[in-house]
Amino acid sequence: MFRFLLGNSRWVLFFSVCAGLISGLSSAGLIAVINMALGNEKNTLVLLGWCFAGLCGLLLVARIISAFLLMRLGQDVIFDLRLKLSRQILQVSFSRLQKVGPARILACLTQDIATLAEAFQWLPMLCVNAAIILGCLLYLGWLSSALLILVLFSILVGVIGFRLIETRALHSLTMAREYDDALYGHFRSLTQGVKELKLHELRRNAFFSECLEADAKSYRRQYIKGISFYILAGNWGNSLFYLSIGTVLFLLPYGQEVIVKFAQVVELDVAVLPIWPAMKPDVLRGYCLTILYMISPLAAFVEGLPLLAKGNIALKKIEGLGKDSREPELAKPGESLEFSHQVVLNLMGVTHQYSKEGEDRPFTLGPVDLTLQPGEVVFLTGGNGSGKTTLALLMVGLYMPEQGIIRLGEQCITKANREEYRQQFSAVFSDFYLFDSLLGFHGNELDAEARAYLACLQLDHKVQIEHGEFSTLDLSQGQRKRLALLVAYLEDRPFYLFDEWAADQDPIFKKIFYTEILPALKDKGKTVIVISHDEQYFHVADRCFRLEDGQLSEISVV
Numbered sequence: 285m286f287r288f289l290l291g292n293s294r295w296v297l298f299f300s301v302c303a304g305l306i307s308g309l310s311s312a313g314l315i316a317v318i319n320m321a322l323g324n325e326k327n328t329l330v331l332l333g334w335c336f337a338g339l340c341g342l343l344l345v346a347r348i349i350s351a352f353l354l355m356r357l358g359q360d361v362i363f364d365l366r367l368k369l370s371r372q373i374l375q376v377s378f379s380r381l382q383k384v385g386p387a388r389i390l391a392c393l394t395q396d397i398a399t400l401a402e403a404f405q406w407l408p409m410l411c412v413n414a415a416i417i418l419g420c421l422l423y424l425g426w427l428s429s430a431l432l433i434l435v436l437f438s439i440l441v442g443v444i445g446f447r448l449i450e451t452r453a454l455h456s457l458t459m460a461r462e463y464d465d466a467l468y469g470h471f472r473s474l475t476q477g478v479k480e481l482k483l484h485e486l487r488r489n490a491f492f493s494e495c496l497e498a499d500a501k502s503y504r505r506q507y508i509k510g511i512s513f514y515i516l517a518g519n520w521g522n523s524l525f526y527l528s529i530g531t532v533l534f535l536l537p538y539g540q541e542v543i544v545k546f547a548q549v550v551e552l553d554v555a556v557l558p559i560w561p562a563m564k565p566d567v568l569r570g571y572c573l574t575i576l577y578m579i580s581p582l583a584a585f586v587e588g589l590p591l592l593a594k595g596n597i598a599l600k601k602i603e604g605l606g607k608d609s610r611e612p613e614l615a616k617p618g619e620s621l622e623f624s625h626q627v628v629l630n631l632m633g634v635t636h637q638y639s640k641e642g643e644d645r646p647f648t649l650g651p652v653d654l655t656l657q658p659g660e661v662v663f664l665t666g667g668n669g670s671g672k673t674t675l676a677l678l679m680v681g682l683y684m685p686e687q688g689i690i691r692l693g694e695q696c697i698t699k700a701n702r703e704e705y706r707q708q709f710s711a712v713f714s715d716f717y718l719f720d721s722l723l724g725f726h727g728n729e730l731d732a733e734a735r736a737y738l739a740c741l742q743l744d745h746k747v748q749i750e751h752g753e754f755s756t757l758d759l760s761q762g763q764r765k766r767l768a769l770l771v772a773y774l775e776d777r778p779f780y781l782f783d784e785w786a787a788d789q790d791p792i793f794k795k796i797f798y799t800e801i802l803p804a805l806k807d808k809g810k811t812v813i814v815i816s817h818d819e820q821y822f823h824v825a826d827r828c829f830r831l832e833d834g835q836l837s838e839i840s841v842v
């Protein structure tokens with residue numbers, strides 16, 4: 285995580301770490317002053333008092349600066365990450381996005397970024413506590429090098445033990461995070477499939493116990509395991525410090541006596557023994573004070589480590605998603621090309637294949653050869669799973685042909701102009717999405733124009749439009765589709781695609797769609813592709829095509 289922060293804003297990190305270090309050193313200075321004041325005469329107390337006040341001030345300012353800078357940095361990074369990830373998702377190809385899956389994307393955008401935010405919030409305290417510990421160690425070294433070695437040894441043993449336990453903790457927390465993805469998938473099913481779940485008790489019970497509860501339990505088990513290891517590791521580190529105080533206070537004097545006696549027996553000069561600290565009372569008092577002072581920042585430091593670990597796991601997940609969805613497909617400025625209106629759309633030998641693991645015969649669409657003239661209304665029919673939507677996605681540029689070429693007028697569609705190409709299409713898919721306002725539209729006449737279309741679509745008694753915002757989206761499926769058609773009208777593009785648009789309409793409006801709306805679009809010179817099963821209206825089409833197992837053939841319209 286530090287590496288990540290370093291890559292994002294090294295100077296802010298540098299200043300905040302410096303401020304953190306100053307605060308830590310001031311803390312150590314405070315202990316030194318307290319220790320001196322405890323053992324000193326009254327005449328030096330004034331000077332020590334001033335030192336104490338100065339250090340308190342410095343400590344306060346340095347802590348505030350360090351915490352503020354790190355908090356700012358953390359929030360800036362999260363802001364950038366949120367936007368970067370969302371931008372990347374908007375730029376990546378549709379097929380890749382389908383492979384990544386909505387549950388994983390949602391889990392990253394909500395859960396992982398929130399976890400990272402939590403870890404960043406804790407980061408300032410981590411730095412301040414680390415600095416206090418460092419300052420205390422420096423003071424210990426100044427008091428007695430032997431005591432410093434003893435404490436460093438305790439820390440080393442503590443760190444080795446901690447790392448050994450932490451490996452297991454990290455493994456469990458990583459596993460817990462994997463269950464999060466699965467849980468997000470179940471939460472989607474819970475909200476989107478609520479009708480089906482409510483209607484079928486056995487399905488509801490099975491979904492609850494076999495999917496939701498099972499994965500929630502696995503998550504809980506792994507999480508508890510991970511955090512328990514951290515609790516164990518943290519207390520192990522803490523107890524080592526008490527052990528080192530006990531050693532110095534109670535064992536060393538006794539050990540000292542033993543060694544002195546032993547030196548006398550073997551006639552050895554005690555002074556030549558290499559590390560033999562002269563344990564003066566003020567050194568001992570300073571040592572105990574410092575260790576006791578260190579214990580709470582150390583405990584806070586250790587308590588925050590699981591948060592840091594979870595932050596790291598979240599960061600890896602976000603980076604993983606970023607990597608899996610990295611595929612800059614927008615054309616660089618200057619590369620995209622303008623298309624002229626009223627041009628021929630040509631699909632030449634276009635294919636697309638879905639391959640799934642374990643599937644013996646993957647679905648293949650094509651090769652498709654199709655030419656659409658401006659102002660032509662073309663119907664596309666075929667059985668379920670025959671490839672109609674796949675062909676539609678290829679036509680509108682959401683899928684890239686694996687083989688073959690798409691030409692619009694004189695231009696072949698490539699990566700460089702695909703974004704521009706897609707802007708030639710207005711589409712209402714069978715799984716369309718409605719935004720609650722007319723995003724991306726401007727102009728003073730927008731509301732008036734939209735209201736006129738609302739009246740045409742017989743929606744004006746249900747929905748109002750004010751400043752480009754729909755008054756409600758709580759409509760029937762057929763009404764929502766009419767609203768989606770309104771948005772497509774406003775887009776006013778050369779190509780229109782309707783994927784089973786009429787399927788949810790009543791017979792009266794179905795008739796209006798086929799006999800009034802489609803001809804009106806044709807009269808305006810639009811090329812219209814209609815996926816439909818309404819054979820009674822096939823005569824409206826200029827040409828009609830059928831798809832069977834991915835193979836396209838023209839059929840008679842009468």
Ligand SMILES: Nc1ncnc2c1ncn2[C@@H]1O[C@H](COP(=O)(O)OP(=O)(O)OP(=O)(O)O)[C@@H](O)[C@H]1O
Pocket residue numbers: 382638639640647666667668669670671672673674675
């Ligand atoms: N994202 C996907 N990943 C893998 N296979 C897919 C995917 N989408 C569709 N398929 C497969 O491709 C085939 C064609 O699907 P498509 O949605 O194009 O059919 P369709 O003719 O529109 O069907 P329907 O009339 O039921 O909407 C199907 O066999 C389907 O299983």
